[in-house]
Amino acid sequence: MKNILVTGGAGYIGSHICLHLQAGGFHPIVLDNFSNGHRDALAADIPVIDGDIRDQTALDLVFERYHPDAVIHMAALIEAGVSMREPARFYDVNTHGSMVLLDAMRRHDCNRIVFSSTAAVYGNAGLEYLDETLPIRPESPYGKSKAMVETILADYASIYGFHALALRYFNAAGADPAGRAGERHDPETHLIPLALQAAAGLRDGMKIFGTDYDTPDGTCIRDYIHVDDLANAHIAALHHVIGQTDPNFDSINIGTGDGCSVKDIMQLCQDVTGRKFAVTNEDRRDGDPARLIANPAKAKAVLGWTAKYTDPRDIIAHAWAYFTKND
Numbered sequence: 001m002k003n004i005l006v007t008g009g010a011g012y013i014g015s016h017i018c019l020h021l022q023a024g025g026f027h028p029i030v031l032d033n034f035s036n037g038h039r040d041a042l043a044a045d046i047p048v049i050d051g052d053i054r055d056q057t058a059l060d061l062v063f064e065r066y067h068p069d070a071v072i073h074m075a076a077l078i079e080a081g082v083s084m085r086e087p088a089r090f091y092d093v094n095t096h097g098s099m100v101l102l103d104a105m106r107r108h109d110c111n112r113i114v115f116s117s118t119a120a121v122y123g124n125a126g127l128e129y130l131d132e133t134l135p136i137r138p139e140s141p142y143g144k145s146k147a148m149v150e151t152i153l154a155d156y157a158s159i160y161g162f163h164a165l166a167l168r169y170f171n172a173a174g175a176d177p178a179g180r181a182g183e184r185h186d187p188e189t190h191l192i193p194l195a196l197q198a199a200a201g202l203r204d205g206m207k208i209f210g211t212d213y214d215t216p217d218g219t220c221i222r223d224y225i226h227v228d229d230l231a232n233a234h235i236a237a238l239h240h241v242i243g244q245t246d247p248n249f250d251s252i253n254i255g256t257g258d259g260c261s262v263k264d265i266m267q268l269c270q271d272v273t274g275r276k277f278a279v280t281n282e283d284r285r286d287g288d289p290a291r292l293i294a295n296p297a298k299a300k301a302v303l304g305w306t307a308k309y310t311d312p313r314d315i316i317a318h319a320w321a322y323f324t325k326n327d
């Protein structure tokens, strides 16, 4: 059984990936500093190290003890909005932290990695669909901190012989369909969990930031990818980097290829939960692109992966089931 080091594995997406790793016959080992993760999100038989990716000593101990065959690197600060005010923290954790991890991998002869990148690397491309051939133009320090890691990985592949794959996630949402894991960010800033809090009466309605975008209903459009599909994509990506003979770096979009507007999500959340909440219109926020929709063709061609959940109602229904069970 292959050992897989999962940094940030106690987080939202990481905890779902660990479920899929175990189901797929892998042995996950989680390194997380619990700045945003939850120990109870992980099965009791998963080794969990409470440590920081910037801590060389902690990394050496993990690599010496578990000899991971590959790494899924998710540990990061994730809020693009916060990065506009506090860029130093984002470059420190996301970029410098990734380098400390990559150099621990080199010291311990582990050179296969799947990296959590983001659609934010495209910035405001102004196109209907985003594909991987587009130039990288991140706008926030968050997006830049991830784009820098992609650049570093490309060099580590060509010069140090790494097998590296960056998955550019679009908007992760939903919860494990069996209810074993879900989204618990604190503070929560993602649209669907916030709308579900409003549906549950835990917040006074929802605000839509910008209703004058060049989209059919004037609100921003995003590609919502079910976290279960995202986890499956990581298993496919892991098989890809483990099976590779020649060193390589590549970037692949993980999205559905369909978009849903903020207004639609507000309505669907009310329809799925059967609960009404107030929705008010506000001015645009800085840096929100009108549309971010993946062209997912490369994921299908390279990984044989496509999204199974293409109806946002399923995503919302699974998130609501998890929310009501754990509220």
Ligand SMILES: NC(=O)c1ccc[n+]([C@@H]2O[C@H](COP(=O)([O-])OP(=O)(O)OC[C@H]3O[C@@H](n4cnc5c(N)ncnc54)[C@H](O)[C@@H]3O)[C@@H](O)[C@H]2O)c1
Pocket: 007, 008, 009, 010, 011, 012, 013, 014, 031, 032, 033, 034, 035, 036, 037, 038, 051, 052, 053, 054, 073, 074, 075, 076, 077, 078, 093, 097, 116, 117, 118, 119, 168, 169, 170, 171, 172, 173, 185
């Ligand atoms: N959620 C999304 O829609 C989305 C979209 C694109 C990319 N991503 C990327 O996916 C990854 C996971 O996102 P998520 O939504 O699960 O976030 P999350 O905050 O739930 O998970 C991140 C985990 O990393 C841990 N962590 C943070 N800094 C650390 C450090 N220095 N050392 C060790 N652990 C650390 C946190 O405690 C947390 O458990 C991130 O890299 C994020 O940038 C997420």
